[in-house]
Amino acid sequence: MIQYLPNIIFIGVLFFGLYFFARNLSRLYRNINFGKSIDVRGDRKQRFLNMCKIALGQGKLIKRPVSGMLHVIVYVGFIIINIELLEIVLDGVLGTHRIFSDYLGELYGYLISTFELLAFLVVVAVTIFWLRRNVINIKRFFGDNMKGWPKNDANIILYFEIVLMALFITMNATDTNFQAMNSGNLISGYVAILFDGFSNESLHIIERACWWAHIIGILIFMNYLYFSKHLHILLAFPNTYFAKINNLGEIDNLNSVTNEVKLMMDPDMAFSNETTESEEIEKFGASDVMDLNKLQLLNSYSCTECGRCTSVCPANITGKKLSPRKIMMDTRDRIEEVGRNLDLNNGVFVDDEKSLLNDYITKEELWACTSCNACVQECPISIDPLSIILDMRRYLVMEESSAPLELNNMMSNIENNGAPWPYNQMDRLNWKE
Amino acid sequence: MGNNLEVKTMAEYAAEGKQPEVLFWVGCAGSFDDRAKKITKAFVKILNSINIEFAVLGTEESCTGDPAKRSGNEFLFQMQAMTNIEVLNSYSIKTIVTTCPHCFNTIKNEYPSLGGDYKVLHHTQFLNNLLKEGRLKIEGGEYKGKKITYHDPCYLGRANNEYNAPRELIKKLELELIEMKRCKSNGLCCGAGGAQMFKDAEKGNKEINIERTEEALDTKTTIIAAGCPFCNTMISDGVKAKEKENDVKVLDIVELIVTAQDL
Numbered sequence: 135m136i137q138y139l140p141n142i143i144f145i146g147v148l149f150f151g152l153y154f155f156a157r158n159l160s161r162l163y164r165n166i167n168f169g170k171s172i173d174v175r176g177d178r179k180q181r182f183l184n185m186c187k188i189a190l191g192q193g194k195l196i197k198r199p200v201s202g203m204l205h206v207i208v209y210v211g212f213i214i215i216n217i218e219l220l221e222i223v224l225d226g227v228l229g230t231h232r233i234f235s236d237y238l239g240e241l242y243g244y245l246i247s248t249f250e251l252l253a254f255l256v257v258v259a260v261t262i263f264w265l266r267r268n269v270i271n272i273k274r275f276f277g278d279n280m281k282g283w284p285k286n287d288a289n290i291i292l293y294f295e296i297v298l299m300a301l302f303i304t305m306n307a308t309d310t311n312f313q314a315m316n317s318g319n320l321i322s323g324y325v326a327i328l329f330d331g332f333s334n335e336s337l338h339i340i341e342r343a344c345w346w347a348h349i350i351g352i353l354i355f356m357n358y359l360y361f362s363k364h365l366h367i368l369l370a371f372p373n374t375y376f377a378k379i380n381n382l383g384e385i386d387n388l389n390s391v392t393n394e395v396k397l398m399m400d401p402d403m404a405f406s407n408e409t410t411e412s413e414e415i416e417k418f419g420a421s422d423v424m425d426l427n428k429l430q431l432l433n434s435y436s437c438t439e440c441g442r443c444t445s446v447c448p449a450n451i452t453g454k455k456l457s458p459r460k461i462m463m464d465t466r467d468r469i470e471e472v473g474r475n476l477d478l479n480n481g482v483f484v485d486d487e488k489s490l491l492n493d494y495i496t497k498e499e500l501w502a503c504t505s506c507n508a509c510v511q512e513c514p515i516s517i518d519p520l521s522i523i524l525d526m527r528r529y530l531v532m533e534e535s536s537a538p539l540e541l542n543n544m545m546s547n548i549e550n551n552g553a554p555w556p557y558n559q560m561d562r563l564n565w566k567e
Numbered sequence: 568m569g570n571n572l573e574v575k576t577m578a579e580y581a582a583e584g585k586q587p588e589v590l591f592w593v594g595c596a597g598s599f600d601d602r603a604k605k606i607t608k609a610f611v612k613i614l615n616s617i618n619i620e621f622a623v624l625g626t627e628e629s630c631t632g633d634p635a636k637r638s639g640n641e642f643l644f645q646m647q648a649m650t651n652i653e654v655l656n657s658y659s660i661k662t663i664v665t666t667c668p669h670c671f672n673t674i675k676n677e678y679p680s681l682g683g684d685y686k687v688l689h690h691t692q693f694l695n696n697l698l699k700e701g702r703l704k705i706e707g708g709e710y711k712g713k714k715i716t717y718h719d720p721c722y723l724g725r726a727n728n729e730y731n732a733p734r735e736l737i738k739k740l741e742l743e744l745i746e747m748k749r750c751k752s753n754g755l756c757c758g759a760g761g762a763q764m765f766k767d768a769e770k771g772n773k774e775i776n777i778e779r780t781e782e783a784l785d786t787k788t789t790i791i792a793a794g795c796p797f798c799n800t801m802i803s804d805g806v807k808a809k810e811k812e813n814d815v816k817v818l819d820i821v822e823l824i825v826t827a828q829d830l
Contacts, residue, residue: 383726384676388641395645448756453772502769505637505761506721527639540766541638552629553595563625565604
């Protein structure tokens with residue numbers, strides 16, 4: 135029985151890792167579904183193509199070649215090295231050692247060599263990422279709210295990746311049988327030199343320790359995702375699939391408003407029963423996360439806080455408080471707060487006298503936006519901060535009537551004489567003279 | 568330059584029982600703003616010179632609702648939209664051309680789901696089509712070889728993916744186009760969009776139009792071309808603030824064509 139102890143421990147660890155991961159995912163799903171429904175039908179082919187190009191193919195990341203290429207290395211490394219995970223899990227459950235090597239023969243060496251090379255490149259890329267974040271003064275990593283948790287989160291992810299890769303290489307380097315095969319040890323062969331003079335016994339202990347630390351590390355990292363901006367490795371895919379496929383300039387027309395305007399314009403309709411079905415008074419625009427739609431909440435969870443959006447925002451460039459990245463981070467912080475509220479109260483939201491508006495995002499930020507779509511265009515995974523800004527402006531204007539005075543003047547001009555300036559509509563053709 | 572513009576309203580066409588080839592949506596800036604009115608006239612001169620049958624709505628035109636919508640006033644926007652759609656549909660309008668990318672974007676993208684489905688073109692697209700059909704001829708004229716830079720209006724570029732039409736026209740004018748550092752999909756906003764035109768900017772360390780104008784001036788060209796009356800105003804103000812108004816002209820593409828063709 136005792137000989138099966140490692141298998142049992144492994145299965146237990148794996149089970150707990152996956153259990154907590156599933157619990158995190160279900161909370162994530164619940165939180166996103168706290169948002170309003172949104173129509174994302176239509177042109178599935180186009181959506182699928184966008185996902186392949188932008189998420190799978192990293193098409194928009196490459197626009198900035200340095201960080202783009204580094205990201206591609208880490209991304210490809212992540213996906214390919216994960217094939218090795220399959221072997222690790224099988225070995226752990228079955229109590230085997232390098233189960234694939236028996237079946238794959240010579241191919242096994244090539245496979246592990248590829249993993250090792252990628253692991254090495256990932257370490258290099260991640261080290262450069264760390265330098266970019268902590269040493270080289272790149273504005274988007276130091277600007278607005280990139281202090282405290284967001285900064286630590288970014289570094290923790292990098293440390294995790296370096297440690298996991300180092301464990302993988304060390305595990306291979308101290309695996310005496312594997313080194314003796316002398317095939318597949320492209321990188322670990324050099325690292326093995328460091329262990330010259332170690333007894334077989336201690337090498338075995340180091341190898342086992344690395345093996346266990348590696349898999350447990352992966353399980354911890356997987357469960358860290360839910361609390362981290364690193365969630366993008368999963369959510370980038372649905373996010374690019376569901377992202378807007380219409381022209382960026384198009385802002386949705388609020389259906390609830392359409393009904394009311396039709397009533398106002400057509401008195402006959404007021405007396406017909408057709409439109410009076412929903413008596414529920416609808417709130418216009420968004421003051422909190424539950425007024426946003428599911429896609430906007432998915433956007434906020436998908437955001438990697440890279441700050442490309444903020445670095446191209448004309449308002450931010452010229453020193454205004456608005457930062458599209460902050461809009462996304464605030465939205466996520468608030469939906470997470472709401473999520474914790476749901477956890478504590480058996481899935482029912484208990485009013486906490488807070489809201490996304492004012493407690494997180496100020497009016498000053500919202501009114502600084504030029505709706506230029508630079509942030510939307512720039513986002514490597516098609517997040518749309520503009521739609522949140524506009525929904526919150528809708529709340530400010532239609533529910534609170536708190537637009538800046540000049541905008542109220544502009545709007546009353548449109549209402550009274552059909553132009554944003556106080557000119558008479560009857561003079562519209564005077565330019566001809 | 569003759570000042571006899573031939574402009575007929577849709578009502579006049581309807582009275583004659585005729586339908587023009589295209590409706591020219593003039594827009595509020597094009598109707599009332601002194602600088603933008605010149606762009607309106609320039610476009611009409613080109614249309615007149617090649618006998619394009621077009622109409623305007625005149626006093627029946629009203630704001631598309633763009634600044635209201637982008638301010639968050641969906642009610643006012645939809646009131647404007649539905650009123651305009653009623654007028655447009657009553658004349659069975661099929662094709663609309665406009666010199667303002669904001670009107671262009673709104674009618675093209677936001678009117679269809681409210682019942683207004685039209686083919687909508689920005690004036691640079693419309694002229695570019697005429698060029699391809701051989702109905703319009705453009706030569707360099709006095710601009711031949713001069714250096715120019717072009718500012719992409721957000722609502723034509725990023726919002727609707729039109730970067731080529733204005734550049735094709737510039738090429739036809741035999742101008743040498745020097746691109747700004749931030750151009751096409753990376754273009755920087757002039758600062759007017761999202762109803763910012765009608766209010767003071769929030770507190771910051773610089774005005775957006777100054778940031779953009781500095782970038783345009785960095786190209787060392789003597790002409791800054793735009794395709795939007797609001798961008799035109801913002802960058803003109805920027806050039807004035809930089810005291811360069813005697814050296815650098817901010818012009819709409821149709822104004823370039825009118826001068827080059829001596830219309």
